[in-house]
Amino acid sequence: MPWFSKKPRIARAEANGKQQPSRMEGLWAKCESCDEIIYRPELEKNWNICPACGHHAPWPARTRLANLLDSGSFLENDTRLEPLDPLGFADAKRYRDRLRTTRKSLGEADAFIGGLGKIDGRTVSVGCFVFEFMGGSMGSVVGEKVARVFERAWEQKCPAIIFSASGGARMQEGIFSLMQMAKTSAALARFREVRKPYVSVMLHPTTGGVAASFAWLGDVIIAEPKALIGFAGPRVIEQTIRQKLPPGFQRAEFLVEHGMIDSIIHRKELRQKLSQVLGLLA
C-alpha cells in the first residue's frame, strides 16, 4: 500500500495534534468504519479505538509505546540517525525537500523509533514504526534502527518487540531500501542465537518489504483487528489479475484463517498478552 494513498484527514489526526486546521475538525473525528462522530479527547482517551464500533484507528507511535510499556520506562536510542538522499532522487518534489518538510511537521527524524523499555518489569528491546512519516516506508535509517533493535536485544539477551506499520520499501532510496530487507533479516538471524522471543505486532497496514522481512519472522506474530497485511498492495493485485478482490482480503482475520499469523489482539489487551508471552518464553 503506497503511503500517499492515506487520506490526509488521518494524517492530520496523527500529527501529534499540531496541525489541526479548524476547531471543528480538531475537536471532532469521524470513525472510518461506522461514520460515528466522536469527540476527539474521548477517542484519544480510548486509545483511538472507536467507542461505538471498536474500530482501531491509527495510534501515534510515541503514545503507543508510552501506554504499552511500563510507565516512564522507555528510553529511546539512535536519535542521531538521519536520512540522506543517496541517489539524489526527485519526483514532484526532491526527496531531500520531502524529508525536510516531513521532519518539520512530525518532529520525527524518520519513520521508526527504537529503544529499551520494560513490560511488567521485564526489559525489552522495542521499536515502533511512525506510519505518518512517508507511510512508514523503510529506507536506510529505518532499516538501521530495526537492525539495532535486534542487536540491543542480542547484547542484553532480552526479548525484542517490533510494532510494524509500513507500506514497504522507500523507493526514493532505490536499491538501498531493498537491501534493508536483507540487513534487518541478518541482524534478526544473529539475535536468534540468544534464544529470546521476538514478538512481531503488525498494525494497519503492513505490506511490501517490511511484511516480507522481519515483520513476518516473529516467533509470535500478532495483528491488530482488521489490519491490512500482505506482500502486494490490493491495488497492484487488482491491476494484475483484473478482478475485484473479495471483501476482507488481506485483513488480519483473513490471515488467521489462512494460517499465516498467530493471533489478533485488541489494543486494550495487548499489553497483558505481550507480558504473558514474555513470561512463557523469556
Added chain:
Amino acid sequence: MAGMSYALDFERPLLELEKKIEELKTLSHTGAMDFGAEISKLEKKAARLQQEIFSELTRWQVVQLSRHPSRPYFLDYLGHLFTDFFELAGDRHFAEDASIVGGFARFEGLPVMVIGHQKGRGTKENMLRNFGMPRPEGYRKARRLMELAERFGKPILTFVDTPGAYPGIGAEERGQAEAIAVNLEVMCRLKVPIISTVIGEGGSGGALAIGVGNRILMLENSIYSVISPEACSSILYRDPTRAERAAESLKLTAKDLLGIKIIDELVPEPPGGAHRDPARATAHLGKALKRHLSELRAMSPEQLVQHRYLRFRALGSFAGR
C-alpha cells in the same frame, strides 16, 4: 535462443546493416559478383555503429536489454556452464513452481546447488513459467534446496531474473511475504558459500529472496531495483509512460550498483548485449563464477556466515551514528 526475431528500436539500425552484409556475402558466395570491398566497408560501418549505440546506453535502454526476449535465460547458462544437472521439484507442501528451477549439478566438476528464476519464451512456456514471477511455492522450493545443499556441504549458485514475486490472490493466501522473509533469514545463516548473479531483471523482494549471497554479481546489462521503473513512475508521477525518467532516478544498472558498492562485480557482456553472442557471455560468467567460488571455498563455514552477515549489515546510507 530465439535469434534475432525480436529487435529493440535502438538495435534496429545495426541489425538492418548486418542483414545487408549477410545478403552481400551470400551473393558473393554464389559467385555472381564480388562484393568484397563493399562488404568490408559496411562491416567497418557496422562496427562504428555498434560502438555508437552501445557505448553510452541510457538506463532505460539497459532496462530494455535486461528484458530482451532473446536474452539468455537461466536454463541457457545452466546448459552451458554446468554438467550432470539433476532437477529437484516441488516445495513438499503445495505445488511445484516452474518459475524457479533448481537442482544439483557440477560446476567445473564440483558438485553444487544451482537455483534460478526462469522466464519463458513464447506464450505456452511463459504460462508455465508465469513470466518468471514466483509464487510462495517457488521460494519455499528454493529454501528447501538451499537447506539441502547445506546439509551436504555444497556451495549454492543462484541466478536472478524476475520482474518480481507474483501479486495474486492465491500467492497472498499462501503467504508470499512470509515465504520471502523466511528465505532472507535462512540465507543469512547457511554455512556454505553462496554466489548470486543477476542475469536479467532483479525485481525487488522477489529477486532478493534468492539473492542473499557472499558475492553478488551482475551481468553488464542486467538491472536490480526496489521497484520497476513502470510502477515507480505510475506511483510518483501518476503516469506509467514516464518509466524512462524513473529508470534514470532509480539508478538500477550494474554500473550504478558497482559504483555504490552494492554488488561485487560487473560481468562484461559482448558488444550489443548477451543475446548477440551468448557463448561469449557464458564464458565471461563462467570465469567470474569460478574465481569467486574458489575464493569462498577457502573460507570456513563460520567465516562464510560472518562474512555474509557483515556484508549485508553494512548496507545503507545515512548520517549520524
